[in-house]
Amino acid sequence: MLHLRLIVPTDRTEKIVAMLDRAVGTTHLTVLPGAARRPPGDVVTCDVAREAAHEVLTALRERGLGDEGAITMEDLDLTLSRYAEQADREAPGEPADAVVWESxxxxxxxxxxxxxxxxxxxxxxxxxxxxxxxxxxxxxxxxxxxxxxxxxxxxxxxxxxxxxxxxxxxxxxxxxxxxxxxxxxxxxxxxxxxxxxxxxxxxxxxxxxxxxxxxxxxxxxxxxxxxxxxxxxxxxxxxxxxxxxxxxxxxxxxxxxxxxxxxxxxxxxxxxxxxxxxxxxxxxxxxxxxxxxxxxxxxxxxxxxxxxxxxx
CATH class of the missing domain: 1.20.1080 (Glycerol uptake facilitator protein)
Incomplete structure (x- = not known):
């Protein structure tokens, strides 16, 4: 699994969260309203299956989050969660075959x-x-x-x-x-x-x-x-x-x-x-x-x- 940490302008948080909520391979979605100071905005975090990471990152960049907010991604060495296992099963393909082009x-x-x-x-x-x-x-x-x-x-x-x-x-x-x-x-x-x-x-x-x-x-x-x-x-x-x-x-x-x-x-x-x-x-x-x-x-x-x- 990969961990995404986003800084989202407040007026876009609902749309970003809705997109992440319905995206294949995402789980552990968290929203911290007003937590970000520079740049200002809300902090949104989630975990995403490696197989779905490129599509999620592409969708976030298309929504301008790379220019007007922030996108940070890191590998997770261990995730013990039934929800993470379900997200990994829903994402098509195998993690070893996935290419995260941005990374x-x-x-x-x-x-x-x-x-x-x-x-x-x-x-x-x-x-x-x-x-x-x-x-x-x-x-x-x-x-x-x-x-x-x-x-x-x-x-x-x-x-x-x-x-x-x-x-x-x-x-x-x-x-x-x-x-x-x-x-x-x-x-x-x-x-x-x-x-x-x-x-x-x-x-x-x-x-x-x-x-x-x-x-x-x-x-x-x-x-x-x-x-x-x-x-x-x-x-x-x-x-x-x-x-x-x-x-x-x-x-x-x-x-x-x-x-x-x-x-x-x-x-x-x-x-x-x-x-x-x-x-x-x-x-x-x-x-x-x-x-x-x-x-x-x-x-x-x-x-x-x-x-x-x-x-x-």
Missing amino acids: MTEATSEESTLSGTFLAFLTVAVMLAACGVVVDSSILVVGAMVVGPEFGPLAGVSVALVQWRLRLALRSVLALLVGFPVAMLTTFAFSRLMNGIDLFHRSQFEGPRPVTSFIFSPDPLSFVVALLAGIAGVLSLTSQKSGALVGVAISVTTVPAAANTAVALSYDDRDQAFGSAEQLGVNLSGILLAGTLTLLVQKGYWRWRLRRTPGL
Whole structure:
């Protein structure tokens, strides 16, 4: 269940409460007249089944509550109530299949902002992956893949394309276009430094690397893996399965490919640099394509479900 807390202008309270009362999947409706001070109005709360949340939020926004009042939503970890069980049964579909588009847009917007923290995480991840590719360590490479924050902007682009949100799309693309070059340039300098103090060795990088050679050798399977990861990543976000998102981070070689490109350039190894850059492009494009198509399918399903859902 999800919990909604609304600040409603007094002259609209009756209509909002009536709408919530007849909406499918809502329960625990509470009205606190005059409780809100800024903005002024009445406080209205209710619980709503996750399957019905998007329709309820859409109806509230259409009634102008997002502009002249306030809408706050939060997840409830536990709800012990016969009324909540009944509301969940009345809402069509399963909670795990539900997509709360407003929540999805908000989450990806926060994760796709170009910030110092984003640049720091991405740069550290690429530098960590650089250590992994030089010493041919799968542990370091996997660790770097988990640290990398790049899936946030990738998901942000997919959500923006499906929702036609130009500002979110530009913000997400900017994070990728600035983040990866900054991280790779920093890693280039880091590689030069490590080589200068004799911690990186050219012979290690250009010698046999059975564990990490796949990073600079893209093939059709690389694109298939990126497609599958994009699908799994979007499903993990829409269903709030954070554990699955860790698996997505480990399965796609975006950060290691960026790291290998930077290290290869520091050694003037153009073949590896080109192969790694190609791998990076294949993975980014595959995730974007799969993520966007997955969201389009989900959006189409929820539109069909909305036409069959009474009560709003």
